[in-house]
Amino acid sequence: MSSEHPSSPAPQGDYVAAVLHAGTIYTAGMTPRIDGRLTVTGLVGDTVSLEEAYAATGLAASNALAAARAVLPDESTGLRCLQMTVYVAAAVGFTQLSAVADGASAAIVAALGPGTLPARSAIGVATLPSGAPVEVQLVAAPL
Template sequence: MSIERAEPPAPQGDYVPAVIHGGLIFSAGMTPRRNGVLTVTGTVGEQVDLATARAAATLAASNALAAVRSVLPPEAGGLRCLQMTVYIACAPGFTAASAVADGASEAIAAELGAGALPARSAIGVAALPSGAPVEVQLVAATL
């Protein structure tokens, strides 16, 4: 299990990337940004295909993990992701939200191990900040 500290994406508004309280860490919603720039925009099922949305979810989840790690105390023995919410900006009638969210789960498994997968929700929405196709929010606990 990796607990290395990577820099989380810079906030795009008036908030912090993550907050720790009582051993629980809550990330802000993270979009698929690299160096502050969205890698893809649009609505899944219209401008964005399933494979692209899934890859965007992978990047967004990696950003959420970076945010969580940024507030992890040095004395912590690691972290456990407890819950993940994946929001998908999708076209009416789009029903593959879980397949998009699988990209986010892949990021968690790749970075923390397959046994570290959290409980997960995949929620279709009309729009997300800056036109992002996905946004991922994590709740984790220190070990």
């Protein structure tokens, strides 16, 4: 997997990784997987540290970018992220959701350049698929 343009992650269920419709790209929720395997599992603020969650969220965002790029039209010159939702499987009392989501924002800027941050929500949840600590979903548009 290239760090600049990784291939689109294979779905882990009965869905597609991304859909392009009427000029907008919607990605499925992406977890921190490499070659289909989660790199970390657990609850943030319990078995997963803030630093581990930040890195995991960056990987999940990179996977979402790869999925979005996979459905770009041939004539497209790039990608603009419009909205990002970051889900954090958080231990009771863990409130640093925004700090975890900053890992996804950093990955977006690293991949697309300065001034490319989307609108963002960071949401704490009890569990995520396969025990993932984070999941990232993007809405984007081709340039």
